[in-house]
Amino acid sequence: MNKNQALPWENPRFHNWIAVARACQVMGLSLARALQPLDLKPPHLDILVNLFRAPGISQQDLADKLLVGRSNLSMLLPQLEKRGLLVRRGDPQDRRILRLELTPSGTDVTLQAIAIQSELIDRTMKTASTDECNLVGEVMTRIIHELTRPDTVEEGQADEPGRKKA
Amino acid sequence: MNKNQALPWENPRFHNWIAVARACQVMGLSLARALQPLDLKPPHLDILVNLFRAPGISQQDLADKLLVGRSNLSMLLPQLEKRGLLVRRGDPQDRRILRLELTPSGTDVTLQAIAIQSELIDRTMKTASTDECNLVGEVMTRIIHELTRPDTVEEGQADEPGRKKA
């Protein structure tokens, strides 16, 4: 039991990551509250932003970007479509695919939501200098690459988050 | 509409935070996979670790620490109790309170889970130097304080995450 560090709380890597995780959690809660007036939740915002930046994307590609399952989108997208925020148009070239696009009203809501999120993030991150901020982003990018390296991810045939890339 | 920054993608604070959020997401997915052999999910680990560090804590205090609702714990704790990982003992001083404690078997599982999590975090954070790592943690701590400042949180009387402190 004592051949390696039994309790990792004095390990800087460990407790510093715990701080990252907690910051994400409180940011998520704050964002959820800030989005309430628009009747949106963070997952909805993720969808809308990706549609804003990549109009015409398919549901599968969107699921890959968001790291969620296709079934998730199959449940959420009809709701947003009924609210008139987006449309799903069949692709004549490949009739399996539904291409997603924001409606004008959806674009409007998306811009409002982005403004809310941006304001929240800006206020929050003002506690760090630009240099610190950039360093944090750089470290996080390295972490993402480390965790998505194909040889450390090796996984099965699931429908769900983190599939093998075509 | 153009009185402020319409699209914040060239804002360093914004896109660097997006990197933080994504890193947390992939870390969460990796942790969930790494915990599968123990038949635990990240929320279970959060509970066990807090019981390990604060034996005898009440459900309410635990919910406050985890930033989840009491009802959440009322659903999860009986499962873990049935698995023999913890016990809920009534407090003779205050008969409303159930005090939580790990069983020996629960302590054993918790130590295994912590080892798994610690290994994952250590491998991941090795992509950053100790100084970078500490700076990240410091920035995150500032962010947490900013987001939990009482005057910016002002909220209602909900049962759920982020209540006013007694």
Added chain:
DNA sequence: ACAGAATTGTACAACCATGAACAAAAATCA
């Protein structure tokens, strides 16, 4: 002491997310 307020944990309905099984369409390959 006692009435009203506050706190702790539970029960339940609603919603969200996941993974497996499925149908339709396209790609592959003999």
Added chain:
DNA sequence: TGATTTTTGTTCATGGTTGTACAATTCTGT
């Protein structure tokens, strides 16, 4: 061409999370 495999999206059962309503207990103020 025709058979097999792959890809895309849906459906459904399961389980996780939230918020509300509630019973039991303790606290507060008079």
